[in-house]
Amino acid sequence: MAVVGAERDARLTYTAADEGCRDQLGPAAGRGPEERRRSFLCLARGTTFAADAMFPENLADQRILAYGGQLCALPGDRERQALYERAGGTADVIELVAALDYLCPGIVARQTADARRRQAEHDRQEAAWKAEANARCADPWPGARARRQGTAAYLLFEGGGYAVFDDRDDGVGGPGGVDGESADIFAAIEDGFIDAAGSSAAIVTDEENAAMCLTVKAFGSAPPLRLAGWDQVVEVGIASRSGRLVVPTYPEGGDSGAAGPLPDLAVAGPGHYRLRVHARTRPWDENDPDAPLEEHLLVVYPGRSTAKVVHRSPG
DSSP: OOOOOOOSSOOOOOOOOOGGGGGGOOOSTTOOHHHHHHHHHHHHTSBOTTSSBSSOTTSOHHHHHHHHHHHHHSSSHHHHHHHHHHTTOOOOHHHHHHHHHHHSTTHHHHHHHHHHHHHHHHHHHHHHHHHHHHHTOOOSOTTOOOSEEEEEEEEOOTTOOEEEEOTTOBOTTSTTBBTTBOOOHHHHHHHTSEEEETTEEEEOOSOOSSEEEEEEEEOSSOOOOOOTTOSEEEEEEEEESSSOOBOOBTTTTSSOEESSOOOOOOTTOSEEEEEEEEEEEOOOOTTOTTSOSEEEEEEEEEOOOOOOEEEEOOO
8 A cells, every 4th residue: 555645736737828719709608617717718818909918927727717716706897907917917907807707707797787887976976066067157148138048157177268169160270270270279378368260269268177157149140239247358250161159068178168058159050250258257255165256258140350359358
């Protein structure tokens, strides 16, 4: 008789990377445990979209499977990605979860459901913020009923400023460009208030990284000039080749834009318009410290003149 002792260490295996095994992969559902482990290893030993190995090559199959089990047990993508990166992994979240779906079927469905819940909560919070911001703004000229009009809070990004432009004019210079011309916010800053060129206008604001109140009114003809209560009123010419003149809506405007829908201001379709911009500061409200400190009123009506007219300047 001979006495045989137990092996001191586990016998480790290192499955070779085989890109061809991916062609044989099917859905995780309905596969047995061993087949699911082989499928996971197939992806784990392969390369990512960035052409890196999903797991370090010096990790044994058993270690990769152990990491896979730990990753499956974690509650969310953030925790999962943190552990995965500590293991030396380089895949993105989508690639990792696709591989883990073989070890723990249903993880993709759970991830999708979690993402939808997060998006729904984000949308709910954003809608609540927009409603609260818009409630702080009112029409400063309620007695003038325009053909199209709207009032909304406008979120200003770093540096402030905003634009009015033909969003369907793809001429030279990008949206709002006509014959190579488009408004330039830096030219507006140099002017101190506004720059207009082609089918766009850029307007400077005093505030930045905050919301201001913005009202737009589009008339079929020139409305009465309203100066009382405004710090600055300037009128310029603007064109529309497509028949649209708009102010961007948040977040379509990037990091800035109106928190509510504002109408197309080109009421007469393609052609030339006059844009009259009113601006003023608002007193700080100690009972509502988040209330906007700046307000603008845009008046638009058909008109061929391109002349800039300063109706009122600061001071």
